[in-house]
Amino acid sequence: MRGFDYIASAASLLTPRTTSLLTAIHEEKGRRNTQSVRPDILATLTTVARVQSIDTSNRIEGISTSDRRLDAIVADKVTPRNRAEEEIAGYRDVLAVIHESHDYIPPTPNVILQFHRDLFRHTPLAFAGRFKDTDNIIVERDATGESRVRFAPLSALATPELVSRICDAYAEALRDAHTDSLLVTAMFTLDFTCIHPFNDGNGRMSRLLTLLLLYRNGYDVGKYISVEHLIEKSKDTYYEALAASTTGWNDGTNDYAPFANYLLGVILAAYKEFDTRISIASGPGHTSDGSRPTKAQRIARLIDNTLAPLSKADIIAKLPDISVTTVERTLKALQDDGVIMKIGSGRATRYARRR
Numbered sequence: 001m002r003g004f005d006y007i008a009s010a011a012s013l014l015t016p017r018t019t020s021l022l023t024a025i026h027e028e029k030g031r032r033n034t035q036s037v038r039p040d041i042l043a044t045l046t047t048v049a050r051v052q053s054i055d056t057s058n059r060i061e062g063i064s065t066s067d068r069r070l071d072a073i074v075a076d077k078v079t080p081r082n083r084a085e086e087e088i089a090g091y092r093d094v095l096a097v098i099h100e101s102h103d104y105i106p107p108t109p110n111v112i113l114q115f116h117r118d119l120f121r122h123t124p125l126a127f128a129g130r131f132k133d134t135d136n137i138i139v140e141r142d143a144t145g146e147s148r149v150r151f152a153p154l155s156a157l158a159t160p161e162l163v164s165r166i167c168d169a170y171a172e173a174l175r176d177a178h179t180d181s182l183l184v185t186a187m188f189t190l191d192f193t194c195i196h197p198f199n200d201g202n203g204r205m206s207r208l209l210t211l212l213l214l215y216r217n218g219y220d221v222g223k224y225i226s227v228e229h230l231i232e233k234s235k236d237t238y239y240e241a242l243a244a245s246t247t248g249w250n251d252g253t254n255d256y257a258p259f260a261n262y263l264l265g266v267i268l269a270a271y272k273e274f275d276t277r278i279s280i281a282s283g284p285g286h287t288s289d290g291s292r293p294t295k296a297q298r299i300a301r302l303i304d305n306t307l308a309p310l311s312k313a314d315i316i317a318k319l320p321d322i323s324v325t326t327v328e329r330t331l332k333a334l335q336d337d338g339v340i341m342k343i344g345s346g347r348a349t350r351y352a353r354r355r
Contacts, residue, residue, distance in 0.1 A: 001158055002252040004165050004191060006173035010183040013260055021264040022180055028271035029219060041281045044320035045224040045274075048313070050074065050099075052226035054091050057207050060232055063087050067347060086122035087201075094118050094208055099223060102215035107170055107188070109163050112197075115208060119201050127199045131159045136196055138246075151246045153196040166191045170213075181217040182267070186260035188213060193242065194249045207231065214267070225270040225277075237262060281321045295322045296330045300339065309343050309350030 051074050058064065063084045065073070072078040073089050080086040094115050098105070105111055117129025127133070138151040154162065166188055173184045193206045211222050221227075231238050241262035248254040280302070293301065302318060303310060310318075315327050331351055334340040343350045 001154070001161060001165075002250065004169035004187075006169045006184050006187050007176050007179050009187055009256055010173065010179045013183055013257055015257070018183075018257065018261055018264065021261060021268060022182060025182065025219075025264060025268050025271065028268065028275070029221075032221075032271065032274065037278055038281075038321070041278065041320045042224065045277060045317075048317045048320065049222070049224055049226040049229075050095065052229040052313070052317070053095060053211075053222070054088060055229075056226065056232040057204050057228040058084075058088050058091055060228075060235060061203050080122050083123065087120065089122045090119040091204060091208075093121065095211070098208060098212050098215065102212055105212060105216075107209065107213060107216075108167050109160065112163060112167075112205070112209070116198055116201060116205060119204060119208075125200075131163070131197050132156045132199045134199070136199065138196060150243055151194065151196075151249070153194060154250060159195060159197045162195045163192075163197055166195070174217075181213075182219070182264060183256075183260060185210060185213040185217065186263045187256050189263065190242070190245050190256060190259045191249075194246050194254075210263070219267065221267070221270045221274055225273045227266060227270055230266045230269055230273075234262075234266070277318050277320060280318055295319075295326050296333070298322070299327060299330045300334060303334070303340055303351060304353050309352040311350050315351075 051071065054074055055064075055070055064070075065082075065085050065088060069078070069085065070088065073080065073085055074092055076089075076092070080089045097118070113129050113131070120128035133156055135156050136153060137149050138153070139147050139149055170184055170188045173179045174181060189206055189210045192209060193202065196202050198205065207228050211227060214220070214222055214227075241258045244258035245254055245256055245260075280298075298319060299315060299322065302315060312324075312327060312331065315331075316322070316324060319327070331340070334351075335342055338354060340351050341354050343352060
């Protein structure tokens with residue numbers, strides 16, 4: 001059975017590219033001071049990130065519901081009415097525990113099993129909170145819908161011991177003053193994914209555990225910017241990095257670098273997005289006559305200065321101090337005036353400047 005040495009593996013990852021990513025993240029983290037940000041802006045960012053995390057992490061696995069039902073489930077105002085909504089509610093519950101109590105939740109086999117149990121707590125599934133009892137495979141589908149085996153994890157019998165070993169390797173590496181916790185987080189996440197310890201829910205569990213480890217090491221940007229949403233936006237690259245880093249995993253010859261660099265890039269993007277949103281919300285600038293722009297003018301300016309079409313959720317996320325009602329009213333007024341155009345419908349609705 002393969003072993004795990006995150007201290008030695010982390011040292012081998014310190015190439016110029018990885019080091020530059022780590023340095024940039026450390027600088028962003030050191031510069032950020034949420035105490036100077038208005039509480040209402042942080043509250044809105046937290047709410048938006050929470051909804052996006054629950055929505056996108058499930059949607060990556062093909063689990064979804066309507067926007068209206070999603071909002072109601074996230075707010076715990078309705079009872080799930082089908083399997084998809086039951087699993088969305090479970091993700092909501094585990095994410096809430098991580099947000100509120102991460103300092104008291106070390107990554108251990110028992111904690112991992114409890115997370116999995118709670119992920120499926122609203123379902124009648126018997127495997128919730130238990131490691132897999134049969135061997136499984138990781139399958140991927142291409143653009144044509146064709147599927148192929150991407151990776152065959154080690155046997156189900158080896159799972160409990162493997163999970164215990166990566167938890168021990170993680171704890172040992174964190175005790176080493178020279179090993180960066182971000183690299184340890186990336187390696188742990190990759191190994192957990194390769195072990196594939198459950199009959200179902202492995203992808204969502206890997207993303208929840210990533211957040212837990214980031215928060216426990218002081219990288220809590222995921223509370224305000226959805227890391228899961230950034231992963232979904234770069235889903236193709238995510239799977240490519242996973243595939244590159246799983247080659248040779250069973251015999252311990254895999255290269256952690258592709259996945260580690262991908263995850264570091266996502267974390268850095270989250271910090272930069274946080275800075276952008278705070279800058280837009282806290283320092284909107286002035287109009288040509290020297291006065292501060294109205295909320296409607298700020299919405300119009302955001303759309304005007306963004307090349308890609310924006311959804312209502314995008315606008316709310318980037319302007320967290322502006323209410324949903326104001327955004328909706330402004331979008332309608334801009335459409336009526338012929339300033340912007342509406343693209344698509346339903347969940348796919350976007351708005352763009354008429355150019």
